[in-house]
Structures are given as C-alpha cells and as structure tokens.
Amino acid sequence: MRTITIFDTTLRDGEQSPGVNLSPREKVEIAIQLERLGVNVIEAGFAASSAGDMQAVREIASRVKNASVCSLSRSVKGDIDQAWEALRAAESPYLHLFLATSPIHREYKLRMSREQVIERVREAIRYAKRLFPIVEFSCEDAGRTEIDFLAEVVREAIKAGAGVINLPDTVGYLTPNEYAQMFMNVRKAVPEVEQVRLSAHCHDDLGMAVANSLAAIEAGVDQVECTINGIGERAGNAALEEIALAIKTREQYYQLQTTLNLREIHRTSRMVSKLTGMMVPGNKAVVGANAFAHESGIHQDGMLKNRETYEIMRPETVGLTESRLVLGKHSGRHAFRDKLLQLGYELNEEQLNQLFIRFKELADRKKDVADEDIVALVEEKMSDAKDAYTLESLLVTCGSHSLPTASLQIKRVSDGSVSEEAACGNGAVDAIFKAIDRLTGVQVELKDYRIHSVTQGKDALGEVFVQLSQGEWTVRGRGVSTDVLEASARAYLDAVNRLLRRTGAAAGDGMAKITAS
Ligand SMILES: CC(=O)SCCNC(=O)CCNC(=O)[C@H](O)C(C)(C)COP(=O)(O)OP(=O)(O)OC[C@H]1O[C@@H](n2cnc3c(N)ncnc32)[C@H](O)[C@@H]1OP(=O)(O)O
Numbered sequence: 001m002r003t004i005t006i007f008d009t010t011l012r013d014g015e016q017s018p019g020v021n022l023s024p025r026e027k028v029e030i031a032i033q034l035e036r037l038g039v040n041v042i043e044a045g046f047a048a049s050s051a052g053d054m055q056a057v058r059e060i061a062s063r064v065k066n067a068s069v070c071s072l073s074r075s076v077k078g079d080i081d082q083a084w085e086a087l088r089a090a091e092s093p094y095l096h097l098f099l100a101t102s103p104i105h106r107e108y109k110l111r112m113s114r115e116q117v118i119e120r121v122r123e124a125i126r127y128a129k130r131l132f133p134i135v136e137f138s139c140e141d142a143g144r145t146e147i148d149f150l151a152e153v154v155r156e157a158i159k160a161g162a163g164v165i166n167l168p169d170t171v172g173y174l175t176p177n178e179y180a181q182m183f184m185n186v187r188k189a190v191p192e193v194e195q196v197r198l199s200a201h202c203h204d205d206l207g208m209a210v211a212n213s214l215a216a217i218e219a220g221v222d223q224v225e226c227t228i229n230g231i232g233e234r235a236g237n238a239a240l241e242e243i244a245l246a247i248k249t250r251e252q253y254y255q256l257q258t259t260l261n262l263r264e265i266h267r268t269s270r271m272v273s274k275l276t277g278m279m280v281p282g283n284k285a286v287v288g289a290n291a292f293a294h295e296s297g298i299h300q301d302g303m304l305k306n307r308e309t310y311e312i313m314r315p316e317t318v319g320l321t322e323s324r325l326v327l328g329k330h331s332g333r334h335a336f337r338d339k340l341l342q343l344g345y346e347l348n349e350e351q352l353n354q355l356f357i358r359f360k361e362l363a364d365r366k367k368d369v370a371d372e373d374i375v376a377l378v379e380e381k382m383s384d385a386k387d388a389y390t391l392e393s394l395l396v397t398c399g400s401h402s403l404p405t406a407s408l409q410i411k412r413v414s415d416g417s418v419s420e421e422a423a424c425g426n427g428a429v430d431a432i433f434k435a436i437d438r439l440t441g442v443q444v445e446l447k448d449y450r451i452h453s454v455t456q457g458k459d460a461l462g463e464v465f466v467q468l469s470q471g472e473w474t475v476r477g478r479g480v481s482t483d484v485l486e487a488s489a490r491a492y493l494d495a496v497n498r499l500l501r502r503t504g505a506a507a508g509d510g511m512a513k514i515t516a517s
C-alpha cells in the first residue's frame, strides 16, 4: 500500500488566515500535538518574516523529534540563511523554497521573465542545498502556469537538487480533473519527477481543496499539504482531517495509508480552534459538532437499528466517544423512547404517545430539547405534580440613575398564603431573582439564562429559559409573557418549583415573614 506523506502547514499557511496570530508558545503547543497526531512534516512558519516566527521555528525545531520541521523561504539568499538559522538544530531540517511561475505573477508581481525565473530557481536551490539535506521547491500558482514552462521549471529544480516538487493550486482555481491532469502532464514531460517526491497544495476558494488534493493523489502524488480545520489564506487550505478520513474510510477504493494517529484528530482540531480563535462550523466534515449528531426521526430510527444506515465513519476513529442523537422538532418516537430509557423512564405505549405530543409542542418552540426538558415533561405528566408557588404580582423600578428594585408577591399553593418581598440587584432581572430567592428560601445557582422572542412585532411574546442548580440537581424553567421581566420571573419560579419536586423538599420552608393577605 502506498503511504501518503502528510505535510502540515497549519502553523504557516494556516496562520496566514486573516485575524490569526499565534505566539511562539502557542505554535510550540500545536507543533507538539501535530507530532502526536503523526504528521510527517511540520511547516512551522516563515523564519525570515518576523522575529517571533524565527523564535517559533527555532523552538519547534529543537522540540519535535518525530517529524521534519520546515520553514518557508522566498528564493532569496537572506531568507534561506534565516531559515537555516532557525532550523540548524532540527533533527531533520527541511527547507520550503518557492517562486511564482504563472504569467500573471511573473509579469506583475515579480516583474521577471521566464529566463529570470529559471535562473533564480537554479541559484536558490543550489544555495539552499549547501545547507539543507531536504529542499522542497514550490512553483507558486502552478495551476495557472503554462504547462511547457511548468515542466521546464520542474526539470531545472530537480537538476539543481530539489528533493520534493510541490505544484500548488495557489488560488483554488482548478477543478479536480484539471489538477490531476496537470500532474499527469508534468510526469509525462519530466520523467525525472519519479525520482523525487511530488506534492499537492490546494486552496479552497471554490470549495474544492480536498477534492483536488485527493485527485492529485490519484494522479500519483505522494505528499499532500494541508491544515487542521482547513484554516489558511482567504477561504483556507485543504483540511487535513478530511483528507485523512477520506483515505481511511475509502481504504478499499484508494488503497493508501498514512502514518496518522486518527484518534488525535478531534483533540488537535479543538486545540487549533481554541488557539487561533477560528470557530469550527457545526456542519464541518469530520470535526464539526454535528459531524456525528443525528436529529431527524427517520435517521435516528435507522441509527438505533444499525448505525451504518447513516454513519460512514465511527466517532471513536477520530477520538470522540460516541455519536449523538439530538432530540428536536424532527425527532420521532423511537429516538424519544430511547432517550427516556437512558434517563431511566420506562413508559407504556399510551404514556409515551401522550408525552410525545407534549415533546413535539416544546420542540417546535425550542432549538434544542435538553435532557432536563425531557425530565421535566415526564415529571409533570407522570406525577400530576402541582407547582409549589405561583406568581401573583411583580413591580420593577429601574432607570439610568436608580438602583433596580423588584417587589414580588408569590402564592404558596398548598395553603393559599401570599408573601411579598423586595430586593435590589445589578439589573432588573437580578433583582427579581434575588427577591424570589428570599421568598422561597431555596438556595440555587443560576447556570444559564436565555431570552428570545416567540412571535414578532411590538407585542411579541418573550420566552425565557433558565437553568438552576443545587448540588447534584440541575433543573430548567421556562416562562412566557409579553413582558420579558415577567417572563424572567415566571421562568425562575418554574425552575424552583421543578427543583422542589425533584428534591422532594417541602415548599414554604423558607417563605418570607411578611404575609400580604
Ligand atoms: C502563496 C503564499 O502563501 S506565499 C507566502 C506568503 N506569506 C507571507 O507573505 C507571510 C510573510 N511575509 C512577510 O512577512 C513579508 O512579506 C516579508 C518579510 C517576507 C517580505 O516583506 P517586504 O520585504 O516588506 O516585501 P513585501 O512583502 O512588501 O513584497 C514582497 C517582495 O518579495 C518578492 N517576492 C515574492 N515572492 C518571492 C519569492 N518567492 N522569491 C523571491 N522574491 C519574492 C516580491 O516580488 C516583492 O519584491 P519587491 O519588493 O522587489 O517588489
């Protein structure tokens, strides 16, 4: 089986993502994780570009032992010297030289003729080879380079000593067929390429970076350059995890392998996302939060019967523990029953059907139906439990120069007594919650507070969800009103009522002393 070399450029091309700036310490942390992931080459930065990158490349070179450490360099002596300065201590120093070859880059950016480009390539590689055991040469914008000239540059680069030839689709312009054809044409025109390693480097401007990389592999390329989470200049680079999982999942088709420890994929993705500040979209292949989550009833039913109905990869393969069946408005009875069983509720068919109607009503209004919501539904349905407290009245005063104050009256349902309390807070909602705490005497911690509008317009209904915890117990509460402060009070009281039901505590233990009527 052919082994594909994984050249990771998260710390170089990935860091070229607008808005991303990694400190040397953060780069070292990621490099160590990339080594654990089992990549073969770590492009640690562009040593000549800044003192910080020089330091990062140098530190990574001294720390990483099981991968080649590489720096990018323009085809100029000064850059090569600086790269050597950073990499001389590396176990396996690797230089990545580049020069653009396409007509548009030659004419407008470099202002060089074809002959000048060839001459510069020769000079730079020969100079670099005096220092580095491995020199990779990249024809920047190879994808838009005339094929005869591309072949000539590649021939000269190999003659000058390049051991790896990279032909990037720098601007993400080519289709998979075109990119594969480019490699086949070069292989045909320059038989010497069989003596070096051919590499692909793709950008995602048209969303084809991974498809192009895989097409290049099929055209005989042995190395792919890619980044974790597909981060990189503009729309990014080919995503390492997607290439790796395509090779693994379609092993029979590709007949290829890598040295990657795929179980480290998820951890690496999370670390890169955290340190770069680039969020991974939920629907991102392999590492998105929804990559192994199923929401619709028909899919969930299939998953429960045989997971291969809807999953082509196992979450465990990339270091996750399990797939998730997310309950929501598209879920069906099978998944609902399964969730109830997981939560410890075994219901008969009739109870299940009744509860399922309530569940659908809730799911229609709420994006995620959490375990606590299901527990609350079951408890309400099965125990016929009554609320311990109901809200009688609410008065809130606040303004730009006054301390927000809330006065509440609540009724204890068991004996009909009404109590009143007032409290000040950091804001109106805080004041309301403090007043309720005093009235009920229940000690809770507010874990979450969310507000959104259920309907539209000036008289929109505001819906508030709160999550409270007390020791091991966590409960949610919901309140709806055209007044968001009232909705907040109702949600909080609802959660307190649920907590009392769950803990079995007696209502009224902590009722305030002032009885209104
Ligand atoms: C496709 C890619 O991803 S390429 C890598 C892109 N990455 C980066 O550019 C990040 C790091 N870059 C930098 O920090 C800076 O651009 C530096 C330090 C490298 C250079 O900075 P400056 O000297 O101020 O030059 P500047 O960036 O403005 O312009 C680039 C110069 O390099 C030349 N150049 C571009 N590519 C190459 C190359 N491969 N080999 C030689 N010269 C090159 C340009 O023609 C231009 O030369 P000119 O000044 O004679 O017109």
Ligand SMILES: CC(C)C(=O)C(=O)O
Residues within 6 Å of the ligand: 013, 072, 098, 138, 139, 140, 141, 166, 168, 169, 170, 171, 201, 203
């Ligand atoms: C430096 C080169 C390889 C590059 O990043 C590109 O062409 O996209």
Ligand SMILES: [Mg+2]
Residues within 6 Å of the ligand: 013, 168, 170, 201, 203, 233
């Ligand atoms: Mg690139």
